[in-house]
Amino acid sequence: MSYDEPCMEMTLYLHDILYDYSNSTSNSTASLIVAAAIFLLILSCTATVAHGRRFVRSYDEPCKEMRLYFHDILYDYSNSTANSTSAAVTKPTALSTAVSKSGYFFGRMVVFNDPMTEGKALPPSLEETAVRGQGLYLYDKKEDYNAWFAFSIVFNSTAHRGTLNLMGADPLAEKTRDISVVGGTGDFFMSRGVATLRTDTFEGFTYFRLQMDIKLYECYVL
Amino acid sequence: MSYDEPCMEMTLYLHDILYDYSNSTSNSTASLIVAAAIFLLILSCTATVAHGRRFVRSYDEPCKEMRLYFHDILYDYSNSTANSTSAAVTKPTALSTAVSKSGYFFGRMVVFNDPMTEGKALPPSLEETAVRGQGLYLYDKKEDYNAWFAFSIVFNSTAHRGTLNLMGADPLAEKTRDISVVGGTGDFFMSRGVATLRTDTFEGFTYFRLQMDIKLYECYVL
């Protein structure tokens, strides 16, 4: 957290801009003209306004961070419809089928409304989970699993109300993948940042869990 | 509008950094060393550069706001193809059908090119409307209507030329829903903000109208 630390330093140069009132009004010979004073200012980044919101930009330390687990339970025509939280919305593409019947799902698009939790355990009541990931992902590689996400995290709890909006590439072959937090609303008004994804578990085609480490570097704080 | 008001205040501390020229060059005993002057600066946020663009960040008052109505006329196989401005692009998902035949369209994806207007009335010529919403929405809840949007607002009038790009969750059960303005081009170069959606009317499955209150809090102004 960078709230109590300076988040910006600036060097300001002033050139002969202080008018010398004393020369003509006194016998003092002191020259007040500052030829080239160098001001090293440490901005505390507290920018208060009438209604109280302030902007925090941090460079290396996030102004807000959290870890959430993303549970995707894909309906496969046989598992529980009550538990399923996502569904493929497209048929296998001709290209995907031509390349390989089992395939890596090139072109498959999945719509999800997935529970997100602070711990790894699946919540007892999926429908009432207070944090949800809502949006779509798609697969876009012929010879491997490679995904792309665009979705919102919707918070609806006493701790947080609001949304974060994210998008980015998810190349599953990499151990960690970074996507962008491109905006936010409510408690996350106008936020931006980066979310790091890790595959925490992958159980066949009907369940995977991602660890999402969300770090915001631009915050508008009330 | 925050153009004429201060949009940031800062308190800067200066510590003994003014060199005292007078001590050694005159008989004045005046000490110019400012021990700990506290500067309360009111930044006017006017940041002019050679070519003329300036950046405005506002905290509580948007630097730009507008209200637009979004008209979605979904083709349902029987209504006018000339008037229709959107179409479902996916078949009902297996999950959606398994849960309920009439359903809440879990997984349905709709592509739209919808007229957007300042008043509530549908424009006489849908095709020539100067402001359009272009992109997609999808439904992502099994037991209720819950949508997610990603789209551009394309302005092509004498008043505005350019685009705003938006994404976010649209839980229809809430009276108002906030989505993010994540970027802009042309007159809205690099803008960011929040758009608040209200369902203004909902007529069966072939027409709904959303009121969108768009507030930009980051503007690059020419």
Next chain:
Amino acid sequence: MSYDEPCMEMTLYLHDILYDYSNSTSNSTASLIVAAAIFLLILSCTATVAHGRRFVRSYDEPCKEMRLYFHDILYDYSNSTANSTSAAVTKPTALSTAVSKSGYFFGRMVVFNDPMTEGKALPPSLEETAVRGQGLYLYDKKEDYNAWFAFSIVFNSTAHRGTLNLMGADPLAEKTRDISVVGGTGDFFMSRGVATLRTDTFEGFTYFRLQMDIKLYECYVL
């Protein structure tokens, strides 16, 4: 590049805030009270912090720019599956078919994993191209070609590692179209900007090449 130039100028007004130490402690009559000194500050925008990242906002000159060519090779059921880099994932919509059999593909959604190159030539090995565009585009006009993009540019070379995330409208009838760079990761950590698209070539339905001029106006620089 604006790194060496001032990227922000501010005029600060100070009102009677310098305490005059000399009045009571010396016989000098010089008044140090600055009645209304006007400080014209030129901020150099170098904001260094412990770990070394700094933020650069530029108004008219991008802090980073590059030109890339985007090659889309659509599988049409007959061309090479090895070379194809994109696939339609939806069937023709009822609206699209009703309007015109050949049509402008209203509602067609295409998933792509397209090579992006610095030169115009298609790379010899499509799969190993170090810069790729991954995501989706869709067509959204009944009586013309009009597209909408949401995708990531994934850099995986010695020159750059990281991603840029983009979205925006692509009305093909316009000579140039601007879309938003809404975020970035890795070397492009937290970047924002604008990408200008030009259709460089269009060969039937199976190949088109876009010229993308990417200009970032917000950079976090290490």
